[in-house]
Amino acid sequence: MTTPRAGCTVDAEGRIAFELTAAQGHGLLLRLRPKKGQPEETLHVLDLGPVGEGRAQAVLGPDPVLAEGRWDVYLLDGSERTRLRPGPRDLRALVGGHLREQCRPLAVRVPYVTEDGYLAVRTWLRPAHAEVDRVDVTGGTLRITARLHGASLPDGAEVLLRRRQGEGTVRSLSPLAAQDGRSFSFTVADETLDLGIWDMFVRPAPGSAMIRLARLLDDVADRKRIFVYPGATAGKIVVRPYYTVDNDLSLEVKQAG
Structure with missing residues (x-):
């Protein structure tokens, strides 16, 4: 049959x-x-x-x-x-x-x-979404641009890197917001990130819920094996962005060399 x-x-x-x-x-x-x-x-x-x-x-x-x-x-x-x-x-x-x-x-x-x-x-x-637009790796710097859907980006917004293992250590970064109040960019060039996996979020305002960075709004159901990026070498570590099985954007931090 x-x-x-x-x-x-x-x-x-x-x-x-x-x-x-x-x-x-x-x-x-x-x-x-x-x-x-x-x-x-x-x-x-x-x-x-x-x-x-x-x-x-x-x-x-x-x-x-x-x-x-x-x-x-x-x-x-x-x-x-x-x-x-x-x-x-x-x-x-x-x-x-x-x-x-x-x-x-x-x-x-x-x-x-x-x-x-x-x-x-x-x-x-x-409930809300931060759509990743570009992921650029230049030398020791990683630059990411994204746009919010279902939320805006007023003063006080922050990008959060949360370490998946251990106690869930969080690092805060300041995003550069565009004039439309939705688009933003930020850079990762931290030589002190602990080894492991770091998940990426944006918090539009103090006390608001964290919104996961991801790439969902196109025709690609599984991008983990399709969108593969090089790592940014910062001091003694290499920071490599990658998409998870859910198309969320995360960072893998390894020892350089």
């Missing part, structure tokens, strides 16, 4: 239209992938209807907002479900997402192909 395939098209509002040819089913099932060893808990079913010439379509509208994670896509046929292989994916509407002002909360959906060749949807759901 041939494994069914589904193509999909995404529009600028986040709507995803799944299309199948000669589908022998009545709906699509999106399953939030559970953590290893945990049962599945969150499912979302879409009606599948004919659209002519032996084709069928199911549409995931902007609502409901999906929980953050990875959603596997299945074809439903009675009580049976079959995981779908990917067809053509039109993600052009996502490419310029970082240029558009995003609603709050930020809800992002990116269809992608899993490592074992199946169709899935990567989702993010965040």
Whole structure:
């Protein structure tokens, strides 16, 4: 039996239209992938209807907002479900997402192909977001530019580097804000950072919640292995920026040499 395939098209509002040819089913099932060893808990079913010439379509509208994670896509046929292989994916509407002002909360959906060749949807759901624009490494200096969505950057804002291991040591940096009150940049050139992994946040105002720096607003579901940066050598350490499995931006600090 041939494994069914589904193509999909995404529009600028986040709507995803799944299309199948000669589908022998009545709906699509999106399953939030559970953590290893945990049962599945969150499912979302879409009606599948004919659209002519032996084709069928199911549409995931902007609502409901999906929980953050990875959603596997299945074809439903009675009580049976079959995981779908990917067809053509039109993600052009996502490419310029970082240029558009995003609603709050930020809800992002990116269809992608899993490592074992199946169709899935990567989702993010965040109260506010700091979208990374550029990461520049020059000598011993790392310079990052970003833009806030769902928040502004008044006086008193700070960028925070929080060490993931140990006691969660925090270093504070002063961002340079642009005239629009949303875009900002900062540099990392600290020779005294402890070895390990440092996660990066922006705090728009004293006492406000920290907002994670990440790159989410385009068509790349997994950028960890795609966007690879050199390290900045500062004294006896090397500071290398990298994207995590969640597309958040972090720093890896190692001994130089």
